[in-house]
Amino acid sequence: MKRPEIAVSGIIxxxxxxxxxxxxxxxxxxxxxVPGGHVEWGEHIQEALIREVREECNIDVKPIRLFSIxxxxxxxxxPDYHFILIDYIAEYVSGNPTIGSDASxxxxxxxxxxxxxxxxxxxxxxxxxxxxxxxxxIDL
Numbered sequence: 001m002k003r004p005e006i007a008v009s010g011i012i013x014x015x016x017x018x019x020x021x022x023x024x025x026x027x028x029x030x031x032x033x034v035p036g037g038h039v040e041w042g043e044h045i046q047e048a049l050i051r052e053v054r055e056e057c058n059i060d061v062k063p064i065r066l067f068s069i070x071x072x073x074x075x076x077x078x079p080d081y082h083f084i085l086i087d088y089i090a091e092y093v094s095g096n097p098t099i100g101s102d103a104s105x106x107x108x109x110x111x112x113x114x115x116x117x118x119x120x121x122x123x124x125x126x127x128x129x130x131x132x133x134x135x136x137x138i139d140l
Contacts, residue, residue, distance in 0.1 A: 009036025059095030
């Protein structure tokens with residue numbers, strides 16, 4: 001029996017720019033997204049965020065607060081998927097962002113730059129909400 005996968009990601013900002021990675025694997029290979037990934041069995045979601053950001057970006061972050069929860073389902077396009085995505089606002093702590101696992105590029109981007117980039121649609125929605133200063137939202 002298939003079950004949804006739980007994933008966590010971080011909205012990490014510095015100097016009014018957000019850290020994005022270009023996904024190196026499916027789903028959404030070649031699209032820009034916030035760093036994150038799967039929560040492992042027995043792992044707290046905030047621990048998963050710290051680990052995934054370190055693996056993908058080689059930086060350390062501190063989770064600050066939950067920002068959004070989004071459900072992403074695609075049963076039409078192989079590989080099909082069903083994710084519950086938990087987004088945190090995370091504070092940049094240390095390190096120089098470099099490409100790690102599951103990324104083909106990395107960078108800091110302003111809100112204005114996002115409109116001219118191939119950003120995962122659900123991620124773009126979350127980032128626009130963040131930059132507008134909207135309160136946290138749950139989108140199920």
